[in-house]
Amino acid sequence: MKLILAIIRIAKMSETKKALADQGLPSFTAMPVLGRGQGHGDLEKIKAYEGSEDILDDALTFVPEVPRLKSKRLITLVVTDDKKDLAVETIVKANQTGKSGDGKIFVVNALGSYSVHTGASGDDTLD
């Protein structure tokens, strides 16, 4: 049993939801979070202005000393071991634009799962 933590763009939520449901993984929990990565996005913006010194100076004033926190969605889902790769691939495929800021996926071992509704436990409680 694996817990998958995926931090994705808000705009990609509906696509991700649909993609996961199509693969037979409809259940997950999402929450709004703020986050930042290595800050490459800000660097890319400066590079876009390259060529003109004046504009570069202007652009630099807009780049904060510390990268800003951006609004993201954190989706968490627990899947059986054999569906881990499928879930990761589905999330990557739905969210990949190739630009920095697409997000990260972390896979953590989950030790147990219980259904509050039926009291059942184990893999049966998962999709």
Place this chain on the structure above:
Amino acid sequence: MLLIRAIVRPEKSPVVMKDLFNAGFPAVTKMSVFGRGKQRGLKVGNVTYDELPKDLLLIVVNEKDKEFVVETIIASARSGEKGQAGDGKIFITPVEETYTISSGRKE
């Protein structure tokens, strides 16, 4: 890799994040949470506040950086020299796999 979950005072989270950034750990995910600790919340007169606002920081680091990052968080999240109840907790969980979505690569 290790997932560090740090629950800190909301007013301390910018300090923690700035110190982590300056130490070379820019990547962090933050969310507001409510919680209580072993003091069972705050008691003021007859009223007990047991849903105290905190910030939860998620940071994933390599094993070798764990000690340093934890020490950095503790140093910056503590109130005063000795610290106080309510300063927060840090939990560490092993992360089995990490993927960057933009490249699709496993790290």
